Structure formats: C-alpha cells, structure tokens
Amino acid sequence: MKVICTSPSFAKYDQQPIKLLNDAGLELIMLPADAGLEALAPHLEQTVAMIVAFTDVNAGLIAAAPNLKIVCKHGVGVDNIDLNATREKGIFVTNVPDANKHAVADFAFSLILNCARQLPYAIEQTRAGNWPRIFASDVYGKTIGIIGLGNIGKQVALRARGFNMRVLAHDAWQDAQFAADNHIEYVSLDELTEQSDFITLHTPLTPETKNLFDLAQMKKMKSTSYLINVSRGGVVNEEDLFLALTQGVIKGAAADVFLQEPCNSHPLFALDNFIPTAHIAGYTEGAISNIGEQCVYNIIEHVIHQRKPKNIMNGL
Numbered sequence: 001m002k003v004i005c006t007s008p009s010f011a012k013y014d015q016q017p018i019k020l021l022n023d024a025g026l027e028l029i030m031l032p033a034d035a036g037l038e039a040l041a042p043h044l045e046q047t048v049a050m051i052v053a054f055t056d057v058n059a060g061l062i063a064a065a066p067n068l069k070i071v072c073k074h075g076v077g078v079d080n081i082d083l084n085a086t087r088e089k090g091i092f093v094t095n096v097p098d099a100n101k102h103a104v105a106d107f108a109f110s111l112i113l114n115c116a117r118q119l120p121y122a123i124e125q126t127r128a129g130n131w132p133r134i135f136a137s138d139v140y141g142k143t144i145g146i147i148g149l150g151n152i153g154k155q156v157a158l159r160a161r162g163f164n165m166r167v168l169a170h171d172a173w174q175d176a177q178f179a180a181d182n183h184i185e186y187v188s189l190d191e192l193t194e195q196s197d198f199i200t201l202h203t204p205l206t207p208e209t210k211n212l213f214d215l216a217q218m219k220k221m222k223s224t225s226y227l228i229n230v231s232r233g234g235v236v237n238e239e240d241l242f243l244a245l246t247q248g249v250i251k252g253a254a255a256d257v258f259l260q261e262p263c264n265s266h267p268l269f270a271l272d273n274f275i276p277t278a279h280i281a282g283y284t285e286g287a288i289s290n291i292g293e294q295c296v297y298n299i300i301e302h303v304i305h306q307r308k309p310k311n312i313m314n315g316l
C-alpha cells in the first residue's frame with residue numbers, strides 16, 4: 001500500500017510522520033510538488049492515500065487510482081482537489097485547519113510592514129550604495145481591512161490590535177463574539193475597501209471569491225492603500241493588479257500566491273511597488289511539523305483502522 005506525497009514541506013523538520021507511516025506498513029513515495037499525472041501514474045494503482053500541496057487532484061487522476069481512499073491537503077486550502085469527484089468515489093478529502101494560522105498571520109503582517117516601509121527596495125538600494133532616504137507609510141494606528149475573518153484572519157486581527165489599528169472585517173459568516181471581544185467592526189466589502197489603508201485577503205478560493213479584487217474593486221480603494229494577498233492567486237485578478245499598480249490606483253501590493261504556481265517570471269515581479277514571495281507563508285517549523293503529523297494520523301485512522309478521518313472537506 002503506497003502513500004504518495006507531493007508536499008515539499010512534509011516531514012521537513014521532523015521525521016516522526018515518516019516513522020508513523022513505516023510502522024503502519026505504508027510505503028511513502030515522495031514526488032515533486034509539480035509532479036503531473038505522468039509522474040504519478042506508475043504508483044497510482046497501489047496508492048491508498050495522498051498527501052498533497054498543490055497537485056491537481058482531478059477526475060482523471062482519481063479514475064487512475066482505483067484503491068485511493070483518502071487525499072490529505074498538507075495545509076488548509078483544498079481548491080486544487082475535485083471535491084465532487086472524490087465524494088462520488090467515497091474518497092475522503094481532509095485538511096489541517098488551524099495548524100499554520102500563526103505562521104501565515106505573521107507572514108501577512110510582515111508583508112504589511114514591508115509594503116509600508118518599502119523594505120525590499122530600501123535594502124536593494126542600500127546594498128547598491130545609494131543610501132536611499134525613503135519616506136514611508138505609517139502602520140501604527142491606521143485602518144486594516146481583513147477579508148475572511150477565519151482562523152488566519154482572526155490572528156491577523158489580533159496582531160493589528162497590537163499596532164493600535166482600527167480593524168474592519170468582511171466575511172460571509174460572522175463571529176460576533178470574537179468581533180466584540182477584540183474591537184473589530186464587520187462591514188460590507190465596499191465599506192472595507194473604501195476605508196482601509198491595508199487590505200489583507202484570507203478567504204478560500206471559491207467561485208464567490210474568484211477575482212474578488214478586480215480593477216473595479218481596486219478603484220474603490222484609497223490611492224494611498226496597499227493590497228496583501230496570502231490566500232490564493234485567483235482571488236486577485238493579476239492583470240488588473242498590474243494596471244492598478246502602474247496607474248497609481250493603489251500605492252502598493254504584496255502576494256505570496258499566484259494563479260500559476262510555481263511562477264518563475266511575471267510582469268508584476270518587475271514593479272518596485274509589488275512584493276512577491278513564493279507561497280511560503282505557512283513554512284515555519286512549528287506549522288509544518290503539526291501538519292505532517294495530522295495528515296498521517298488521518299491516513300492511519302482511515303486506511304488501517306477503517307475509521308472516519310478528522311476535518312473532512314468533501315462532505316462524506
């Protein structure tokens with residue numbers, strides 16, 4: 001019985017998840033994150049479980065894996081997994097909510113600070129011997145707009161309160177108690193967009209959130225404001241973001257996620273008012289160890305003990 005893993009961060013710091021699989025008699029096959037169907041094919045017949053980062057788990061892959069019982073997202077977002085096709089075949093899809101929330105919230109906040117202080121540009125210019133005097137935007141006391149006040153969004157809100165920020169939130173579902181306890185105001189998407197100095201995105205990618213920030217929405221932002229995206233590439237329209245950044249519609253932006261990943265070149269990468277990172281927001285030692293162990297726990301629970309796994313995402 002094979003377990004295919006395409007998450008580059010699986011067991012990166014801690015070998016315990018590998019030991020647990022071996023002890024359970026499961027053979028781990030590690031493949032690159034961007035391994036396509038061709039690379040997976042020789043193993044699929046004997047595969048009972050998959051641990052994936054961004055592998056496109058589509059109907060074709062599922063049809064080629066007749067013994068597949070569970071697909072574990074090594075993280076939170078399951079937008080790369082066909083939830084209907086897996087459900088029809090009785091294959092569980094699970095994720096690991098909560099595990100990387102501190103890592104991702106820290107990262108989002110670091111992007112806010114990096115945008116405001118133009119740190120990448122400041123460092124580059126200082127290294128080049130230009131001793132740049134950069135006059136920056138304030139963060140302390142400004143207004144932040146958090147779209148998607150879930151596990152990660154809430155952690156961003158708590159960090160923002162530490163910076164004495166006014167915290168606006170927009171979410172399809174509201175946690176009135178958390179908002180009241182932490183001085184957070186739920187507002188409409190447009191109110192948040194118009195009033196925020198920093199907008200940070202923390203929704204899943206769904207049909208409702210796809211292209212949530214297109215040029216029309218960006219035009220509602222203050223021209224002095226910044227857009228931070230650590231959710232998924234498709235939530236922001238990248239061509240429209242390029243226009244907004246080059247035409248002065250907004251002051252700056254940062255993204256850890258892109259429509260096509262890996263993304264080795266992109267017109268946005270050339271802009272001084274855009275900070276790109278390579279989908280690393282969740283990559284800290286604590287976050288990654290937790291995630292690997294929880295994926296393996298679910299696999300053993302279901303494949304070996306025939307019990308229901310935790311955190312089922314496809315309604316089985």
Ligand SMILES: NC(=O)C1=CN([C@@H]2O[C@H](COP(=O)(O)OP(=O)(O)OC[C@H]3O[C@@H](n4cnc5c(N)ncnc54)[C@H](O)[C@@H]3O)[C@@H](O)[C@H]2O)C=CC1
Nearest residue numbers: 076077148149150151152171172203204208230231281282
């Ligand atoms: N860059 C990275 O490495 C990482 C990115 N992510 C992304 O961040 C997303 C959020 O993660 P969590 O906070 O852990 O998930 P979560 O499920 O705890 O929170 C998501 C929030 O978005 C809200 N939401 C859903 N649809 C909405 C809509 N149409 N409009 C407004 N709000 C909506 C939900 O009600 C929920 O409160 C993930 O789905 C994933 O795509 C997550 C971890 C790491």
Ligand SMILES: O=C(O)C(=O)COP(=O)(O)O
Nearest residue numbers: 007053074075076077282
């Ligand atoms: O948790 C998520 O949704 C992420 O984006 C991070 O995924 P990864 O840790 O790269 O598998």
